[in-house]
Amino acid sequence: MSGEFNLIDKYFAARQSNRDDVQLSLGDDCALLTVPQGYQLAVSTDTVVLGTHFLSDADPADVAYKALMSNISDLAAMGATPAWLSMAISMPEPNEDWLAPFCDSLFALADEHNLQLIGGDTTKGPLTISFTIQGFVPQGKALMRSGAQVGDWIYVSGALGDSHAGLEVILDKSKAEKPFAKHLVRQHFRAQSRIDFAQSLLGIASSCIDISDGLISDIKHILKASRVNAKVHIDKLPVSDELIAFYGNSTQARNTALMSGEEYELCFTIPQKHKAMFDELMAGSDTKAHCIGQIVSRDDIEDTSASFIQFLRNDTPISNEEKASIQQGFDHFN
Amino acid sequence: MSGEFNLIDKYFAARQSNRDDVQLSLGDDCALLTVPQGYQLAVSTDTVVLGTHFLSDADPADVAYKALMSNISDLAAMGATPAWLSMAISMPEPNEDWLAPFCDSLFALADEHNLQLIGGDTTKGPLTISFTIQGFVPQGKALMRSGAQVGDWIYVSGALGDSHAGLEVILDKSKAEKPFAKHLVRQHFRAQSRIDFAQSLLGIASSCIDISDGLISDIKHILKASRVNAKVHIDKLPVSDELIAFYGNSTQARNTALMSGEEYELCFTIPQKHKAMFDELMAGSDTKAHCIGQIVSRDDIEDTSASFIQFLRNDTPISNEEKASIQQGFDHFN
Numbered sequence: 001m002s003g004e005f006n007l008i009d010k011y012f013a014a015r016q017s018n019r020d021d022v023q024l025s026l027g028d029d030c031a032l033l034t035v036p037q038g039y040q041l042a043v044s045t046d047t048v049v050l051g052t053h054f055l056s057d058a059d060p061a062d063v064a065y066k067a068l069m070s071n072i073s074d075l076a077a078m079g080a081t082p083a084w085l086s087m088a089i090s091m092p093e094p095n096e097d098w099l100a101p102f103c104d105s106l107f108a109l110a111d112e113h114n115l116q117l118i119g120g121d122t123t124k125g126p127l128t129i130s131f132t133i134q135g136f137v138p139q140g141k142a143l144m145r146s147g148a149q150v151g152d153w154i155y156v157s158g159a160l161g162d163s164h165a166g167l168e169v170i171l172d173k174s175k176a177e178k179p180f181a182k183h184l185v186r187q188h189f190r191a192q193s194r195i196d197f198a199q200s201l202l203g204i205a206s207s208c209i210d211i212s213d214g215l216i217s218d219i220k221h222i223l224k225a226s227r228v229n230a231k232v233h234i235d236k237l238p239v240s241d242e243l244i245a246f247y248g249n250s251t252q253a254r255n256t257a258l259m260s261g262e263e264y265e266l267c268f269t270i271p272q273k274h275k276a277m278f279d280e281l282m283a284g285s286d287t288k289a290h291c292i293g294q295i296v297s298r299d300d301i302e303d304t305s306a307s308f309i310q311f312l313r314n315d316t317p318i319s320n321e322e323k324a325s326i327q328q329g330f331d332h333f334n
Numbered sequence: 335m336s337g338e339f340n341l342i343d344k345y346f347a348a349r350q351s352n353r354d355d356v357q358l359s360l361g362d363d364c365a366l367l368t369v370p371q372g373y374q375l376a377v378s379t380d381t382v383v384l385g386t387h388f389l390s391d392a393d394p395a396d397v398a399y400k401a402l403m404s405n406i407s408d409l410a411a412m413g414a415t416p417a418w419l420s421m422a423i424s425m426p427e428p429n430e431d432w433l434a435p436f437c438d439s440l441f442a443l444a445d446e447h448n449l450q451l452i453g454g455d456t457t458k459g460p461l462t463i464s465f466t467i468q469g470f471v472p473q474g475k476a477l478m479r480s481g482a483q484v485g486d487w488i489y490v491s492g493a494l495g496d497s498h499a500g501l502e503v504i505l506d507k508s509k510a511e512k513p514f515a516k517h518l519v520r521q522h523f524r525a526q527s528r529i530d531f532a533q534s535l536l537g538i539a540s541s542c543i544d545i546s547d548g549l550i551s552d553i554k555h556i557l558k559a560s561r562v563n564a565k566v567h568i569d570k571l572p573v574s575d576e577l578i579a580f581y582g583n584s585t586q587a588r589n590t591a592l593m594s595g596e597e598y599e600l601c602f603t604i605p606q607k608h609k610a611m612f613d614e615l616m617a618g619s620d621t622k623a624h625c626i627g628q629i630v631s632r633d634d635i636e637d638t639s640a641s642f643i644q645f646l647r648n649d650t651p652i653s654n655e656e657k658a659s660i661q662q663g664f665d666h667f668n
Contacts, residue, residue: 023374027559028479029411029544030376032471035369040357042364043452045466047422049459077363088381088422088464118377125383126460130422132379137366145362210363225361 011103012087012117019116021083031118033084039136044074050127055170060098061105062189063129066262068109070212071131073193073264077210079143079202080135082115082195090125113195143201143208143268145225152206152269152295154230157194157287159240160215161253162187164260180242193264197287201268204278208268214261216326219309222269229301229308232293234258234318258326269295345433346421346451349441353450355417365452367418373470378408384461389504394432395439396523397463400596402443404546405465407527407598411544413477413536414469416449416529421466424459447529477535477542477602482560486540486603486629491528491621493574494549495587496521498594514576527598531621535602538612542602548593550660552601553643563635563642566627568592568652592660603629 013026024032035041048054048067068085075082087106091098110117115133166188169181176182193210201208207226209218215237223230239253247253270278282289293312301310311318311326318326347360358366369375382388382401402419409416425432444451449467500522503509510516527544535542541560543552549571557564573587581587604612616623627646635644645652645660652660 024476024478029408030378030414030469030476032412032476033375033377034473035375037371041367041369041375043367043418043420043468044364045420045422045453045455047424047455047457047459047464049424049457049462052424052458074363078366080364084377086377086379086466088379088466090381090383090386090462119379121379121381121464123381123383124386125381125462128383128424128459128462130381130455130464132420132422132466134377135364139368142358142364142366144358 011099012120012122015103015107015117019083019114022116022118025116025118031084031086033118036136038139040139040142042075042078042080042135042137042142043132044071045130045132046071046074047128047130059189060102064102064106065109066189066191067129068106068131069191069193069264070262071133072109072113072115072195073210073212075133075135076193076195076198076264077143077208077266078137079141079198079208080137081199082113082133082135084118084134085110085115086118086132087120088123088128088130089120090123090128092124092126138202141202143198143205145207145209145222148207148222148226148228148269148295149271150228150295150297150300152271153275153291154219154232154267154269154293154295155289155291156211156215156238156265156267157197157289158263158265159238159243159257160211160263160265161239161243161257161260163191163262164188164256165243165246179245181246183242184246188262191262191264194266194287197285198266200281200285201266204270204274204281205268206271206274208266211263211265211267212261214259215267216258216309217261218267222267223309226295227298228295229298229310230293230295231301231310231312233312233315235313236290236292238288238290238292255326345437346454349437349451353417353448356450356452359450359452365418365420367452370470372473374473374476376409376412376414376469376471376476377466378405379464379466380405380408381462381464393523394436398436398440399443400523400525401463402440402465403525403527403598404596405467406443406447406449406529407544407546409467409469410527410529410532410598411477411542411600412471413475413532413542414471415533416447416467416469418452418468419444419449419465420452421454422457422462422464423454424457424462426458426460472536475536477532477539479541479543479556479559482541482556482562482603482629483605484562484629484631484634486605487609487625488553488564488566488601488603488627488629489623489625490545490549490572490599490601491531491623492597492599493572493577493591494545494597494599495573495577495591495594497525497596498522498590499577499580501596513579515580517576518580522596525596525598528600528621531619532600534615534619535600538604538608538615539602540605540608542600545597545599545601546595548595549601550592550643551595556601556603557643560629561632562629563632563644564627564629565635565644565646567646567649569647570624570626572622572624572626589660
């Protein structure tokens with residue numbers, strides 16, 4: 001208890017929601033929970049560290065929102081419904097000025113998703129927050145990285161690149177005067193996960209991932225798990241008007257869209273046989289999705305090395321020079 | 335991925351066991367898991383931080399063992415069976431000299447308990463390890479803190495105090511020459527959780543807690559949750575011969591036993607109606623348990639303030655001076 005600063009009661013115990021499937025949460029050695037019949041449990045862990053994932057002048061409300069959204073987004077990528085959250089938080093000392101806005105933001109977002117804090121640990125140490133989120137997905141229906149097949153269409157939800165442009169502004173204050181800089185910073189801290197949209201893809205999409213490492217990186221995770229390659233049309237990448245205005249041209253906007261991480265948009269594949277069902281879904285959906293390419297076999301394109309993406313513009317493979325420049329940009333991002 | 339040092343494959347992915355209830359573990363956005371029918375899920379999170387919970391010269395194998403054992407012990411306290419582990423680890427840089435012995439020790443202990451690593455996050459940051467452990471307990475049968483009733487007998491398993499004496503040696507090298515110093519340091523790092531014994535208490539004990547904060551503190555957790563008080567016989571506290579030899583007298587050994595945390599022994603209550611069943615269990619058990627007192631109502635002893643323990647020696651309440659000295663010692667420990 002001594003290590004827990006007695007903050008648990010004040011900031012955490014009183015603020016939790018009360019889900020029916022939580023029989024016991026804070027206040028004993030473990031939480032006791034019931035998973036509904038016919039569902040699998042989906043579990044993911046994410047950590048954010050001061051100095052690595054956020055700066056000391058970051059708004060605690062933004063830190064809570066972004067960290068939890070990233071964790072929620074992992075559930076979204078599988079088509080799971082959020083249920084329970086465990087939080088490990090280390091702080092050098094109990095700083096209530098920091099904790100109060102952090103908790104307000106955390107619980108507001110958790111409540112939006114009917115996500116209950118079921119336990120955790122509060123310790124003395126450098127500022128670090130680690131979430132383990134749990135959710136439910138109908139038995140055998142989860143959207144995995146490994147289901148993409150040759151011929152499937154590759155889609156991305158929303159628009160890409162805003163989050164990285166926002167980060168550029170945070171790291172280089174001279175960019176704060178560029179068009180829509182403030183909007184893009186907000187997109188960085190408050191990118192939205194596609195949790196409801198992902199659930200509507202259950203039974204329709206063959207694979208799915210959330211864009212947390214950057215589109216190129218994340219598509220490659222699908223290709224590796226599914227043992228296929230892909231063709232991606234750079235000119236079809238969806239980017240926002242604000243991003244184009246920020247960079248002053250769409251080429252740079254789309255290059256950023258290829259690599260920007262922490263977007264929490266979804267990249268997913270739709271088999272031809274589900275295409276009509278998908279188009280019907282999209283006709284009634286508030287979320288936009290754009291087809292950016294197609295899954296091909298490893299023999300279909302000249303480079304048959306593992307997890308290869310062939311980039312095209314105007315249906316023509318890009319030049320070797322541009323390929324090299326994208327690779328360079330990608331290495332630089334990482 | 336950039337933050338994950340590509341160490342996941344090398345140190346974690348290849349080392350996991352393969353439980354039938356794990357449909358997907360490392361390598362996708364979430365793990366996918368199935369809880370057996372008729373069981374509740376028990377979940378607990380524990381964090382250890384360099385400088386707070388262990389020193390920089392600590393053996394990484396000891397750090398892994400102690401941190402995981404503490405987490406396993408939370409399941410033991412509920413009578414749950416370990417199943418799945420998520421790990422968030424932050425390190426300043428990928429230090430393989432540290433990770434290799436850490437992982438060897440971690441996986442050896444996890445394997446002993448059929449505990450599978452199902453996911454986690456590896457990030458750059460000050461050395462911090464956070465575990466979220468999950469296990470199963472038969473629906474409605476978990477040992478909780480809130481079940482103690484007036485008249486129940488209070489027991490502790492094993493012997494108490496060794497862990498704290500070991501910590502004294504670690505923090506004050508001059509004590510390394512005292513009797514059994516090395517043995518007690520090992521007890522500190524390698525205290526054993528009573529996971530099997532706890533499961534044998536399901537349906538017999540009315541409440542249970544693991545001794546992680548110190549006996550006084552942990553009994554008070556039971557008293558608070560159960561809304562009762564307790565009488566505890568100090569002279570009946572089980573202490574090891576090694577602890578008595580280390581201090582040179584049994585009084586100091588028992589005072590340490592009252593306050594020593596991180597023991598992972600169990601404190602539990604047995605109703606009179608289950609006493610015969612419990613005695614039969616103990617007759618066939620390798621684990622020893624000692625009755626140290628009894629649950630009383632809040633009106634039974636003069637101080638009716640919340641969660642009060644009356645201490646006795648030779649069946650006589652201890653003096654006010656000794657009471658004050660214990661309180662002082664307890665405050666000092668915390």
